[in-house]
Amino acid sequence: MAEPIRIAIDAMGGDFGPAVTVPGAALTLERRPGCHFLLFGNEAAIRAELAAYPRLAAVSTVRHCDVAIRMDDKPSQALRAGRRVSSMWQAIDAVKKGEADVAVSAGNTGALMAMAKVCLRTMAKIERPALASLWPAATERGFSIVLDVGASIGADARHLVDLAVMGSAMARALFDLARPSVGLLNVGKEDIKGVEEVKTASRLLKEADLPDLDYRGFVEGDEIGKGVVDVVVVEGFTGNIALKTAEGTATQIKDYLRQAISRSWLAQLGYLLARGAFRELKEKIDVRNINGGVFLGLEGVVIKSHGGADAHAFARAVEIGYEMAHQGLLTKIRDTMATITHDDPLSPDTAPNSSPPREAAQ
Amino acid sequence: MAEPIRIAIDAMGGDFGPAVTVPGAALTLERRPGCHFLLFGNEAAIRAELAAYPRLAAVSTVRHCDVAIRMDDKPSQALRAGRRVSSMWQAIDAVKKGEADVAVSAGNTGALMAMAKVCLRTMAKIERPALASLWPAATERGFSIVLDVGASIGADARHLVDLAVMGSAMARALFDLARPSVGLLNVGKEDIKGVEEVKTASRLLKEADLPDLDYRGFVEGDEIGKGVVDVVVVEGFTGNIALKTAEGTATQIKDYLRQAISRSWLAQLGYLLARGAFRELKEKIDVRNINGGVFLGLEGVVIKSHGGADAHAFARAVEIGYEMAHQGLLTKIRDTMATITHDDPLSPDTAPNSSPPREAAQ
Numbered sequence: 256m257a258e259p260i261r262i263a264i265d266a267m268g269g270d271f272g273p274a275v276t277v278p279g280a281a282l283t284l285e286r287r288p289g290c291h292f293l294l295f296g297n298e299a300a301i302r303a304e305l306a307a308y309p310r311l312a313a314v315s316t317v318r319h320c321d322v323a324i325r326m327d328d329k330p331s332q333a334l335r336a337g338r339r340v341s342s343m344w345q346a347i348d349a350v351k352k353g354e355a356d357v358a359v360s361a362g363n364t365g366a367l368m369a370m371a372k373v374c375l376r377t378m379a380k381i382e383r384p385a386l387a388s389l390w391p392a393a394t395e396r397g398f399s400i401v402l403d404v405g406a407s408i409g410a411d412a413r414h415l416v417d418l419a420v421m422g423s424a425m426a427r428a429l430f431d432l433a434r435p436s437v438g439l440l441n442v443g444k445e446d447i448k449g450v451e452e453v454k455t456a457s458r459l460l461k462e463a464d465l466p467d468l469d470y471r472g473f474v475e476g477d478e479i480g481k482g483v484v485d486v487v488v489v490e491g492f493t494g495n496i497a498l499k500t501a502e503g504t505a506t507q508i509k510d511y512l513r514q515a516i517s518r519s520w521l522a523q524l525g526y527l528l529a530r531g532a533f534r535e536l537k538e539k540i541d542v543r544n545i546n547g548g549v550f551l552g553l554e555g556v557v558i559k560s561h562g563g564a565d566a567h568a569f570a571r572a573v574e575i576g577y578e579m580a581h582q583g584l585l586t587k588i589r590d591t592m593a594t595i596t597h598d599d600p601l602s603p604d605t606a607p608n609s610s611p612p613r614e615a616a617q
Numbered sequence: 618m619a620e621p622i623r624i625a626i627d628a629m630g631g632d633f634g635p636a637v638t639v640p641g642a643a644l645t646l647e648r649r650p651g652c653h654f655l656l657f658g659n660e661a662a663i664r665a666e667l668a669a670y671p672r673l674a675a676v677s678t679v680r681h682c683d684v685a686i687r688m689d690d691k692p693s694q695a696l697r698a699g700r701r702v703s704s705m706w707q708a709i710d711a712v713k714k715g716e717a718d719v720a721v722s723a724g725n726t727g728a729l730m731a732m733a734k735v736c737l738r739t740m741a742k743i744e745r746p747a748l749a750s751l752w753p754a755a756t757e758r759g760f761s762i763v764l765d766v767g768a769s770i771g772a773d774a775r776h777l778v779d780l781a782v783m784g785s786a787m788a789r790a791l792f793d794l795a796r797p798s799v800g801l802l803n804v805g806k807e808d809i810k811g812v813e814e815v816k817t818a819s820r821l822l823k824e825a826d827l828p829d830l831d832y833r834g835f836v837e838g839d840e841i842g843k844g845v846v847d848v849v850v851v852e853g854f855t856g857n858i859a860l861k862t863a864e865g866t867a868t869q870i871k872d873y874l875r876q877a878i879s880r881s882w883l884a885q886l887g888y889l890l891a892r893g894a895f896r897e898l899k900e901k902i903d904v905r906n907i908n909g910g911v912f913l914g915l916e917g918v919v920i921k922s923h924g925g926a927d928a929h930a931f932a933r934a935v936e937i938g939y940e941m942a943h944q945g946l947l948t949k950i951r952d953t954m955a956t957i958t959h960d961d962p963l964s965p966d967t968a969p970n971s972s973p974p975r976e977a978a979q
Contacts, residue, residue, distance in 0.1 A: 408804070441858075442767055442770070442854055449854065450771065450854055475858075475861050476857070476859065476861030476862035476863075476864075477861040477865030477868065480865045480866055480868070481865070481869075491804075492804055492812055492855065493854065493855040493859075496803075496838040496851070496855055496858075497858050497859055497862045498838065499837050499838030499839040500838035500841060500859045500862050501838075501862050501863065502838070502839050503863075504862075504867055504870075505866055505870060506839065507753070507755065507843070508866075508870050508898070508902060511897075511898050511901050512894070512898050515893075515894035515895070518894070518897075519893060519894065521891070522890065522894040523891075524887075524890050524891075525886075525887040525888060525889065525890030525891025525892075525894070526887060526891055526894075528883050528884065528886050528887030528890065529878060529883070529884040529885075529886075529887025529888055531877075531884060532874070532877035532878045532881065532884035532887070532888075533877070535873075535880075536873050536874050536877050539873050
């Protein structure tokens with residue numbers, strides 16, 4: 256058997272802390288037996304939860320941290336108060352030190368991003384990191400990848416190409432594809448549509464004809480869920496809004512349906528008979544099953560779980576981290592970036608059409 | 618009784634032409650008896666349909682046009698081939714000449730926008746027109762207004778303020794509200810989040826404290842459907858993607874549910890019993906019931922129906938046009954713009970933080 260994957264967990268992250276992160280890790284261990292865990296946070300609280308999971312306890316090391324980052328801490332506050340000493344920082348730092356292959360936290364996104372950037376640093380040749388999300392899609396595997404969903408705001412053409420490279424590396428790692436298909440999110444299909452950065456990125460990706468990704472042109476908002484491509488690339492402001500809009504729409508439809516059914520006993524009876532189908536639907540659109548954002552472009556793998564995740568959802572995020580580490584995400588990104596550098600089709604073209612990048616406001 | 622509302626219809630627009638637009642007008646007439654119609658297009662085709670609707674025929678004038686804009690004509694092609702002579706142009710021109718109060722077309726969006734701009738011109742003090750869409754929301758009336766959903770790409774702070782003014786005028790006309798609530802779509806709630814234009818627009822709207830709209834700050838993508846505000850303002854690229862993403866998500870969930878139900882006879886039975894509830898859900902999320910985009914900021918009211926609309930859906934679009942004309946949309950926009958000019962809080966502040974506007978690519 257190969258080396259076990261070592262997973263660093265910010266046990267204090269999220270709305271519920273060890274009450275969710277420890278049972279979540281236990282669920283992961285059932286499904287991925289070849290894991291070791293480093294659990295960072297309040298030792299007493301963690302051990303109290305661990306007592307119920309002897310098999311997890313046997314493959315876990317607990318590292319006490321005095322500081323836990325709060326869900327409403329601003330990134331700057333989090334860095335001031337939690338650098339080096341918080342469970343979030345320590346989990347990331349374990350990746351940097353080579354003690355863990357991946358770090359997982361359900362803590363707040365801004366703080367996690369800031370700490371991951373400061374601690375791990377951005378990969379060579381990558382301008383800025385990104386946050387990638389799984390998106391339920393009508394594909395065989397049930398998901399596409401969408402990035403950036405909010406790690407940074409604004410993107411020049413070069414950054415959009417980086418996003419394509421990083422997203423395709425993630426798709427190769429997670430979906431086991433040789434050459435994932437990639438599309439740029441735009442307001443129409445024709446070459447002349449959209450903002451300059453997107454048009455330039457499209458041209459660059461066509462010209463580069465990279466060995467590791469199959470660039471398919473523009474896709475529109477209603478095509479993400481159809482799974483027309485494996486990876487959808489979009490700048491972080493629009494990507495974040497698109498993701499939240501889709502989540503909001505799913506919730507809204509669930510609410511409408513619940514209200515409509517509750518208004519008649521016949522409908523309620525019908526619901527009972529069809530509850531298998533409803534369960535299946537719920538599985539498909541449940542945010543818990545698509546939990547686990549991946550920070551891409553850093554010198555280490557960091558996974559962000561929803562703050563409100565339960566153990567089941569947290570385990571999903573941990574398992575995405577497992578796959579990313581197991582399949583060598585970073586190597587895959589580096590390999591593709593290397594093919595870009597050799598051809599170097601990008602540098603002369605991007606500058607005139609690019610607007611200056613803006614960092615995500617914090 | 619007041620003067621009848623006169624509605625100019627591009628009878629050839631959309632995937633089905635007079636076979637949908639004429640029955641659609643007839644449906645409108647049933648629900649809004651005080652209407653007169655100007656029907657533009659192939660006279661023989663229109664009269665053939667009109668024969669089935671004598672009451673509509675009695676209040677309609679048919680104006681023959683030789684040219685019909687195709688659904689895939691580019692805006693520039695459409696203008697070249699269809700200026701002055703097409704049914705689309707003529708319907709818009711009837712508004713300009715004062716022969717009609719509103720024009721409705723199911724023709725292609727780009728062509729309609731281009732013709733409306735050229736024919737009607739932009740209102741004084743409005744930088745660029747916008748396209749506003751109804752969005753199903755958990756409010757008493759069931760809808761919010763979102764704009765811009767794609768009329769132009771990129772927006773400086775000043776244009777975002779214009780969008781707020783135009784959207785609130787539409788909300789006052791359509792929802793009969795005295796002071797609609799308005800939010801700016803952003804990636805977070807805090808003042809420091811998002812792109813500069815959005816932050817500046819937020820500050821300007823707060824400072825202006827306009828009498829006709831109640832500015833409530835930032836809203837996120839998942840809050841549109843919750844109806845937290847009556848009007849959601851967003852730049853056209855992101856707005857278009859958000860709208861299509863929401864439509865795509867609704868379709869996707871409908872497909873999942875259909876598939877899940879079709880897999881078991883028990884679920885099918887349940888579906889039959891609950892079909893009233895499903896019908897109710899379908900009504901709520903059916904794109905046909907939310908048909909009718911409103912072009913705002915032009916010297917005349919132009920309504921865009923979905924190209925694939927059936928008669929029922931087309932009638933919805935016509936009725937939105939009716940309300941806009943009946944309630945004096947243009948006067949409402951002008952009135953609010955006047956309150957801005959008097960205070961003039963905008964001009965000195967916007968310039969340094971604004972990026973140059975970009976026209977929608979065509």
